[in-house]
Amino acid sequence: xxxxxxxxxxxxxxxxxxxxxxxxxxxxxxxxxxxxxxxxxxxxxxxxxxxxxxxxxxxxxxxxxxxxxxxxxxxxxxxxxxxxxxxxxxxxxxxxxxxxxxxxxxxxxxxxxxxxxxxxxxxxxxxxxxxxxxxxxxxxxxxxxxxxxxxxxxxxxxxxxxxxxxxxxxxxxxxxxxxxxxxxxxxxxxxxxxxxxxxxxxxxxxxxxxxxxxxxxxxxxxxxxxxxxxxxxxxxxxxxxxxxxxxxxxxxxxxxxxxxxxxxxxxxxxxxxxxxx
Amino acid sequence: xxxxxxxxxxxxxxxxxxxxxxxxxxxxxxxxxxxxxxxxxxxxxxxxxxxxxxxxxxxxxxxxxxxxxxxxxxxxxxxxxxxxxxxxxxxxxxxxxxxxxxxxxxxxxxxxxxxxxxxxxxxxxxxxxxxxxxxxxxxxxxxxxxxxxxxxxxxxxxxxxxxxxxxxxxxxxxxxxxxxxxxxxxxxxxxxxxxxxxxxxxxxxxxxxxxxxxxxxxxxxxxxxxxxxxxxxxxxxxxxxxxxxxxxxxxxxxxxxxxxxxxxxx
Numbered sequence: 001x002x003x004x005x006x007x008x009x010x011x012x013x014x015x016x017x018x019x020x021x022x023x024x025x026x027x028x029x030x031x032x033x034x035x036x037x038x039x040x041x042x043x044x045x046x047x048x049x050x051x052x053x054x055x056x057x058x059x060x061x062x063x064x065x066x067x068x069x070x071x072x073x074x075x076x077x078x079x080x081x082x083x084x085x086x087x088x089x090x091x092x093x094x095x096x097x098x099x100x101x102x103x104x105x106x107x108x109x110x111x112x113x114x115x116x117x118x119x120x121x122x123x124x125x126x127x128x129x130x131x132x133x134x135x136x137x138x139x140x141x142x143x144x145x146x147x148x149x150x151x152x153x154x155x156x157x158x159x160x161x162x163x164x165x166x167x168x169x170x171x172x173x174x175x176x177x178x179x180x181x182x183x184x185x186x187x188x189x190x191x192x193x194x195x196x197x198x199x200x201x202x203x204x205x206x207x208x209x210x211x212x213x214x215x216x217x218x219x220x221x222x223x224x225x226x227x228x229x230x231x232x233x234x235x236x237x238x239x240x241x242x243x244x245x246x247x248x249x250x251x252x253x254x255x256x257x258x259x260x261x262x263x264x265x266x267x268x269x270x271x272x273x274x275x276x277x
Numbered sequence: 278x279x280x281x282x283x284x285x286x287x288x289x290x291x292x293x294x295x296x297x298x299x300x301x302x303x304x305x306x307x308x309x310x311x312x313x314x315x316x317x318x319x320x321x322x323x324x325x326x327x328x329x330x331x332x333x334x335x336x337x338x339x340x341x342x343x344x345x346x347x348x349x350x351x352x353x354x355x356x357x358x359x360x361x362x363x364x365x366x367x368x369x370x371x372x373x374x375x376x377x378x379x380x381x382x383x384x385x386x387x388x389x390x391x392x393x394x395x396x397x398x399x400x401x402x403x404x405x406x407x408x409x410x411x412x413x414x415x416x417x418x419x420x421x422x423x424x425x426x427x428x429x430x431x432x433x434x435x436x437x438x439x440x441x442x443x444x445x446x447x448x449x450x451x452x453x454x455x456x457x458x459x460x461x462x463x464x465x466x467x468x469x470x471x472x473x474x475x476x477x478x479x480x481x482x483x484x485x486x487x488x489x490x491x492x493x494x495x496x497x498x499x500x501x502x503x504x505x506x507x508x509x510x511x512x513x514x515x516x517x518x519x520x521x522x523x524x525x526x527x528x529x530x531x532x533x534x535x536x537x538x539x540x541x542x543x
Contacts (some may be wrong), residue, residue: 045409045410045411045412046409046410046415047405047406047409047410048410050415071451095316126398132395135392135396136389136391136393137392137394137395138395139346139350139355139392139397140389140392140394141353141394141395141406142382143349143350143355143385143387143389144354144378144382144383144387144406144407145378145379145381145382145383145407145411146383146406146407146408147375147379148408151410172392190290257399
């Protein structure tokens with residue numbers, strides 16, 4: 001009996017592991033195909049450029065106001081916490097500023113940008129593609145000699161990646177500006193804006209860029225690929241679309257957090273505050 | 278899903294002669310093709326053998342309406358047969374590069390029984406989509422659309438108060454779901470006739486259309502056949518204005534049977 005239980009556990013674990021590996025391989029295949037198609041000038045036909053432009057408009061431009069609101073709100077939260085540390089532990093601004101900057105650049109801005117993009121566009125992409133799939137529109141494209149990977153997936157993944165990077169920069173800037181404004185109003189920051197900025201600029205090192213750029217690009221790439229894949233893999237009728245969309249959103253969010261954790265490990269040798277080794 | 282029964286006797290009359298009597302290039306060839314999942318309820322084909330040459334019109338009578346789209350997609354290489362070989366212009370679809378497959382599919386004019394439009398685009402953008410993706414200019418597409426609309430007589434009406442020409446032009450800017458079924462079907466024919474084709478795959482192409490409209494669109498197909506294309510008409514019967522079918526095949530319970538014969542094609 002225990003042997004049978006052990007066999008069942010091994011089988012279930014193995015099946016789950018294979019499923020995860022296949023899922024990861026599919027995501028990587030979509031990302032590689034996107035890169036290959038994106039680098040080929042022949043892929044950029046007028047309809048493909050139009051899809052990219054529309055997706056950029058929807059994902060980046062239309063998300064500017066919500067990103068500013070998110071950035072401002074989180075900037076206030078962060079600076080209030082910082083003010084509390086100043087009060088509780090007697091820490092001065094020189095200590096707080098680099099901590100704030102690193103928290104914003106390394107973790108918060110990319111994560112918030114991914115949240116905005118997944119919430120606004122990722123779920124919408126999954127819904128749109130699932131609706132296209134169930135309505136026969138993907139097959140329609142294929143039947144007319146239009147590769148759905150080129151026309152539907154590639155421009156959307158690229159638009160999401162570009163948009164997330166731009167929004168992460170915007171959010172980081174808004175967080176810093178809001179943080180300074182609120183901190184100055186609360187008398188938690190007592191230096192001029194120029195000094196504050198130069199202190200922040202002094203904190204910027206190459207490793208932060210190594211972290212910010214790949215984290216933003218990879219996380220958003222994974223999120224976009226998952227949303228596209230989930231949308232295109234829908235089976236059955238349109239009643240399946242809402243279920244697929246919500247699942248895509250959760251999977252994309254999980255992937256963003258997982259990619260962040262793995263990059264933290266690789267680049268800093270840490271996960272959050274815990275030193276490895 | 279149970280397949281709709283259609284007795285072999287219901288198969289159309291003996292096949293007429295194809296447009297060209299001379300030996301023509303073989304376009305499509307199915308040898309022992311077996312395929313499943315072609316429609317709701319897992320409609321299947323069993324050991325199908327079939328030849329289609331340039332200039333020839335073949336008529337397929339399917340006993341299961343749900344399988345029309347699946348069979349059309351199989352012929353276009355969008356579904357892979359479980360067994361046997363499906364050859365298009367001398368090679369199987371899977372032997373070709375993806376880019377070549379797309380080029381060949383662009384030269385297949387297809388009328389879809391359902392899901393014929395990208396719903397988020399207007400009819401005009403739908404018509405422009407594939408040609409502009411394959412390097413044709415928007416101006417050339419629009420000009421060709423205009424030429425095809427001009428083929429309808431100025432005083433011809435298909436319901437509504439305005440002549441069909443005006444209605445077609447008016448509805449180019451509409452999204453498909455806002456366009457009447459008759460006009461959508463005419464736009465499908467128009468899309469199929471936009472560019473020179475090697476093959477026409479027509480899934481119930483006479484749906485919603487009367488004899489007057491059919492005579493015009495069938496003329497487009499006739500011209501294409503005379504220019505060397507082939508056509509597969511999927512439906513219960515051919516309209517009087519259509520070119521004569523070179524072969525008529527009934528698909529009953531997954532088996533293909535030639536018209537006027539009970540011989541199974543294997």
